[in-house]
Amino acid sequence: MSAKVSRRELLEKAVKENEEKRALEEQKKENKRNKVYTSATFQEKNYFHLETNAFRVFRLLGAPIRARQENWDAKLIRFSQILDDKGSKRNFVWPDKQEFYEQTGKQFILDKVYNKVLAYDWDDVNRVRCYKHSKTHPVLFNRVMSNNQPENAFASGWKPSKIVVANVIDRQDMDWHKTHKKTKLISSKLSLYKKPKDGKTISFYKEGIPYSLYETIEKKVSVFGPAELYDLVVKKINGAPYYEVYSASETQYFKNSDILPLINPQEEIPEELSWEKYDLDTMFKVSSYSKILFSLGEFILAVDDTFKTNFHTELVDLVEKEREGKQSTDSNSEEVSGEEVKDMRHEPVIARKKINFDRDLGIEDFNPDSLDSTKYKGILKLTEKEKSYIIGVDEKGFLKYRETDDEGNPVVLASGFEDDELSPIFFQHCPYSGVKLVD
Incomplete structure (x- = not known):
């Protein structure tokens, strides 16, 4: 026959368990704040x-x-x-x-x-x-x-x-x-x-x-x-x-x-x-041309304007080749912390040569809700208006978007968590990662 446990003992055990779980929760939060990712x-x-x-x-x-x-x-x-x-x-x-x-x-x-x-x-x-x-x-x-x-x-x-x-x-x-x-x-x-x-x-x-x-x-x-x-x-x-x-x-x-x-x-x-x-080959790959363009494009334009060079146009050409899979010497290895994720969305650089993002028209009755939410983690976070701009998926799995908005203005795309994860600049969440985006 087991000994009777007093109410005090039960409560003390519960308090101890509660403190242990709270400490574990705090540690998880701290780990999440301090994590560094590629x-x-x-x-x-x-x-x-x-x-x-x-x-x-x-x-x-x-x-x-x-x-x-x-x-x-x-x-x-x-x-x-x-x-x-x-x-x-x-x-x-x-x-x-x-x-x-x-x-x-x-x-x-x-x-x-x-x-x-x-x-x-x-x-x-x-x-x-x-x-x-x-x-x-x-x-x-x-x-x-x-x-x-x-x-x-x-x-x-x-x-x-x-x-x-x-x-x-x-x-x-x-x-x-x-x-x-x-x-x-x-x-x-x-x-x-x-x-x-x-x-x-x-x-x-x-x-x-x-x-x-x-x-x-x-x-x-x-x-x-x-x-x-x-x-x-x-x-x-x-x-x-x-x-x-x-x-x-x-x-x-x-x-x-x-x-x-x-x-x-x-x-x-x-x-x-x-x-x-x-x-180490994946973690420390040479930085991509896309990353260079979106991070330093404005500065490189200023260099061109001052020294009459053509670096920006050359860089845009390299980005195009990279996106087409023809440039194999480079890949993105940017490190970002949890705090930096919010700053990953950049204003688009006004390029001297437009980058072709292959935004050809998709299926007219395409339903974004049919997308696999385990692959496109942000789909469920998009508003109905934002979803209406998604018109399909290309053969590489990248989303296709309308070229113009309801008023006929061009839809400007910007990078999300990764350089390839493009979405209209007014999207509040990245449709791929679900990360909150800021302009």
């Missing part, structure tokens, strides 16, 4: 970051960058954050200069704009660059040189940095790895920002590690063997050479550190290799 995969990113004056121990997974075999092997990219036409910073991945030229016989469009605005003469006496347009066209110059931060000597502007992105095992957070069965992405820096309105702290991770640090790791690898077969210890320091790199077996350099018990001396660890890894 528009191509919506994959959440989790980072292992280096810290100044602290030993950090990790296992670098995959083959070296010059002998990549899998999409999760460490990858060298050119990466920059650029201020777009709306005043927000966007991540851009640039192709390797030499490889791009060998494939196309041309320069990448961003390289062309960058070189034009930052054209310079070399001063042999003082051994410095003398920029031609810094004083004659300061608005354009400062935008490219420093993302409109001319007073900041450390602002990198458009200049792409050579960084290496990689999957790693964080020895100082093994409980997380064993729970989630996933790897982490390596980051050279964590910055914390406190929101003034609610005091919430947001984490910003710098993508990848400098190529110079990876080169130092490779030199260490050449002495001790493949990096994947042993743990590494890295300490970030103030001043050159900026990083100290050790094999985990070089314990004399950190024998008094608390990381010693965390080091795993085992060479091959099948369990860790079986964990889910980030597809």
Whole structure:
């Protein structure tokens, strides 16, 4: 016969359960706010970051960058954050200069704009660059040189940095790895920002590690063997050479550190290799021409007007080829957080050459309610008037729209959550993703 449970005990148990569930709900909300996605995969990113004056121990997974075999092997990219036409910073991945030229016989469009605005003469006496347009066209110059931060000597502007992105095992957070069965992405820096309105702290991770640090790791690898077969210890320091790199077996350099018990001396660890890894080829693809046009189109038009160049028309041509599937060297890899999703809808750029969105007429009696709501998640959120502008679906699954409104005015299309997810600019929700859109 079971013992009788008092009312107090029942209530205390209920209160405890309630608190646990509330804490779980709050954690889910916080995770949702802080998640970072790629528009191509919506994959959440989790980072292992280096810290100044602290030993950090990790296992670098995959083959070296010059002998990549899998999409999760460490990858060298050119990466920059650029201020777009709306005043927000966007991540851009640039192709390797030499490889791009060998494939196309041309320069990448961003390289062309960058070189034009930052054209310079070399001063042999003082051994410095003398920029031609810094004083004659300061608005354009400062935008490219420093993302409109001319007073900041450390602002990198458009200049792409050579960084290496990689999957790693964080020895100082093994409980997380064993729970989630996933790897982490390596980051050279964590910055914390406190929101003034609610005091919430947001984490910003710098993508990848400098190529110079990876080169130092490779030199260490050449002495001790493949990096994947042993743990590494890295300490970030103030001043050159900026990083100290050790094999985990070089314990004399950190024998008094608390990381010693965390080091795993085992060479091959099948369990860790079986964990889910980030597809770096998908996550860090070269930024699409569509993204460049919608993010920087207005600025590129201003460059053309000033220097009598033709970059915008060239870019529009590239977008057309890209949309037709003829340009295979480029794809969108923009990273957006939950807060940024609301800002993904851009005002259309007034192009010198109209982009053909293949808006041919569809079936006259097409019923948008017949669309699969699991594929077109925003259909149920559209008003009846908005639905009336959808006239069909093309062979690739993209929606077709009326060319004119009820008054005979042209229907202007704008991007949604992804560049290909076009819809009339007055739509309040993206018919593909269901995301709330703002003009």
